[in-house]
Amino acid sequence: MEENTVKKIEVAEVEELLLNHSDDIIVQVAPAVRVALGEMFSLKVGTNVEKKMISALRKLGFKHVFDTDFGADITIDEEASEFLSRVKNNSPYFPMFSSCCIGWVNSFFIQGNDLINHISTTKSPLGCFGSLAKKYYAKKYNKKIEDIIVLSIVPCILKKNESKMPYNKTDDIFDVDYTWTTKDLGQLLIERNIDLPSLDDSDFDNPLGSSSGGGKIFGRIGGVLESLIRAIYYYEEGKVFDKRVEFTTSSILPDIKEVKLNINNRDYLFANCSIIGARKLIEMTRNHTCPYHFIEVMACAGGCIMGAGQPSFKDTGLQLNEVKEARMSALNFSDDESTIKCSPLNDDLNKLYDYLNMKPFDQKAENYLHRDYIKYGKH
DSSP states (O other), X not given: OXXXXXXXXXXXXXXXXXXXXXXXXXXXXXXXXXXXXXXXXXXXXXXXXXXXXXXXXXXXXXXXXXXXXXXXXXHHHHHHXXXXXXXXXXXXXXXXXXXXXXXXXXXXXXXXXXXXXXXXXXXOHHHHHHHHHHHHHHHHHTOOGGGOEEEEEESOTTHHHHTTOTTSEETTXXXXXXXXXXXXXXXXXXXXXXXXXXXXXXXXXXXXXXXOHHHHGGGSTTHHHXXXXXXXXXXXXXXXXXXXXXXXXXSSOTTOEEEEEEETTEEEEEEEEOHHHHHHHHHHHHTTOOOOSEEEEOSSTTSGGGOTXXXXXXXXXXXXXXXXXXXXXXXXXXXXXXXXXXXXXXXXXXXXXHXXXXXXXXXXXXXXXXXXXXXXXXX
16 A cells, blocks of 8 residues: 555656656656566567657656666666776775665665675666766756756666665765656556557657667666676777677576676676575675676566566466566567667767766766765665
């Protein structure tokens, strides 16, 4: 009951703002949303409704519709730069754990609070996008940053809490102001009699709407890590890692999937897992026996595509694994179709960094795009 109340309040508040402040509202949509929203309109499981979803958001009154995949490219550029900084400075804080999944981050601070320096400081794609979008709009359109409103549409109920965490601010202003789930959006469209499948196609706005293939796979398990590997490889080798990363099952636990790669004459061991595997790896990190350099952790089996804010797989008539595979395949297909494979090659992202006079993981980027966990008591 409480969850439904929160959802209705956030939806109602944004609807009210659209009446008089639509020019100030920026909406961003997470990658997992587009491959599940269609299920609420009886479309085949795994149908990518990205372009019709954009049209639907415009019918609701949103004038500025952007892609969180762009935010994923920001996150990866920052996280790869953060990782390589640790490597080149011989940091003792390996493995480095991912920080995109709020369910995992919350769990980490319960299980591994003494290992605070091992978790990436990079904000999630929502936070990275929100922070830079506000800076960009304020500078370009001569607005006050505090007047710009960012709405995120996400597959995860916990993202509602993430946006209110004190470490997800830039200069004391929250990066994201409101959060809807996929189900929130779908239900509103149904209530407004907006028939998603019958809409014409539309495109995201630019320059904050483009993304690499790496940004597109963020919504599925292993996608963050694969995107990170592509960025590291490009920065170190100066060329594109042009094949799908093949993970094998770790001997530590079946839940842990790993891959060993040699990049620029250095051997790396990467892993992805759920919170089950992460518990073991936290213990090994504490005992200095963890073999990995970077670990992606996702709270939901399959990643964000199976988040609690998504339509239930039970409504599809298919088994859990069938739904997971269909949604995952849809994101992989988008990646396969993309002509840009890694975040450092996203020209719009590079232009935004230049426009804001910053570089990945420099002092300004640390202020805008990274979290200070210690300042807010996460230590």
